[in-house]
Amino acid sequence: MKGKESFDLIKYRLEQAGNALDDAKFLLNGNRSPQSIINRSYYAMFYAALALLQKIGKVPSKHAGTISLFDTEFVLKGIFPQELSKDFHKAFELRQLSDYKIIEDASLEKAKEILNKATRFVEAVRKYLLTEIDSD
Secondary structure, three states: OOHHHHHHHHHHHHHHHHHHHHHHHHHHHOOOOHHHHHHHHHHHHHHHHHHHHHHOOOOOOOHHHHHHHHHHHHHOOOOOOHHHHHHHHHHHHHHHHHHHHOOOOOOHHHHHHHHHHHHHHHHHHHHHHHHHHHHO
């Protein structure tokens, strides 16, 4: 995928990331379940990572592949700090646990923490991509 089509998909993925963050904030402000806040926060990060991977033409079919490529293509190469990788892994782990593996709800504090991490992650990706797109 090249040119305008790729640019449009990157833009769409960033919009998805922003919408997922907005959803997470709405859920938090509405005193909804921590599980839902974690889910939307994680997906904000996931969509932002997909935008990055679209930029380099590497889009995996699985969530674990997306996280792995984010690490190898952007963290190990020093484009993004290790902290963002840890945050992405943590959000993925909590989403997996709360959506599939545990019966008890995640805490509201954990949900707030992941939302804050997701906000930082999406903003860092957005800033990087906008800089990259402007230089193309």
